[in-house]
Amino acid sequence: MFDSKISVSSLIEDLKTEIDVALPISNKTYVTWLNGLEQLLYSEFIREHGKIIITSPISNPIDIDSVIVPANESPIRFEDVYTVFADEIQLIKSTTVSGIIFPNTYYKQGTDIGYNVPSTPAKLTIVYFVKPAIKTVSESDVIGTGNLMLPLEFIDLMKSKLRGEAYKLANEDSLAAKWINDYNVLLENFKAWISSRQAQFGM
Numbered sequence: 001m002f003d004s005k006i007s008v009s010s011l012i013e014d015l016k017t018e019i020d021v022a023l024p025i026s027n028k029t030y031v032t033w034l035n036g037l038e039q040l041l042y043s044e045f046i047r048e049h050g051k052i053i054i055t056s057p058i059s060n061p062i063d064i065d066s067v068i069v070p071a072n073e074s075p076i077r078f079e080d081v082y083t084v085f086a087d088e089i090q091l092i093k094s095t096t097v098s099g100i101i102f103p104n105t106y107y108k109q110g111t112d113i114g115y116n117v118p119s120t121p122a123k124l125t126i127v128y129f130v131k132p133a134i135k136t137v138s139e140s141d142v143i144g145t146g147n148l149m150l151p152l153e154f155i156d157l158m159k160s161k162l163r164g165e166a167y168k169l170a171n172e173d174s175l176a177a178k179w180i181n182d183y184n185v186l187l188e189n190f191k192a193w194i195s196s197r198q199a200q201f202g203m
Contacts, residue, residue: 021170
């Protein structure tokens with residue numbers, strides 16, 4: 001994952017000193033906006049792969065809540081799964097009904113990962129889209145630890161989004177439109193920057 005080395009708490013404190021709105025906006029609100037954008041950027045554009053190998057015992061379906069990811073990542077959902085391998089065979093993503101019928105498939109079963117293979121594999125490999133851990137705020141509105149997990153070159157992408165949301169909440173429509181427009185331009189630049197750095201070989 002990217003790491004700007006800038007803490008979320010310092011980023012939001014800096015923004016709050018420059019955003020001039022009469023309506024007080026809590027740290028929790030800012031962090032909610034920040035989490036939403038950070039998760040979106042990773043799931044839709046950055047799409048970094050992580051890998052988890054499950055060995056005996058292997059349940060079917062796989063309890064997705066029991067899948068352990070590194071501490072700096074968000075827990076995975078079925079929608080984060082890129083592909084699944086049973087031993088060395090890549091399974092095909094399927095609907096639940098088709099997955100029950102056709103072999104070498106995986107599918108969503110409730111919130112878990114069901115799969116259909118001829119025999120119990122020795123290992124299952126789950127390849128998934130990595131997302132940063134959700135930033136937290138205490139009941140007293142104190143921001144927890146954690147950095148903004150974006151390239152340093154695109155800190156202004158997050159700042160523009162948070163400014164736009166803050167002014168929108170305060171009904172400052174012209175300022176909100178200005179910063180949301182700035183965010184949209186930076187988002188297009190970010191998409192191009194990511195695209196130019198993605199692997200040219202492999203799936």
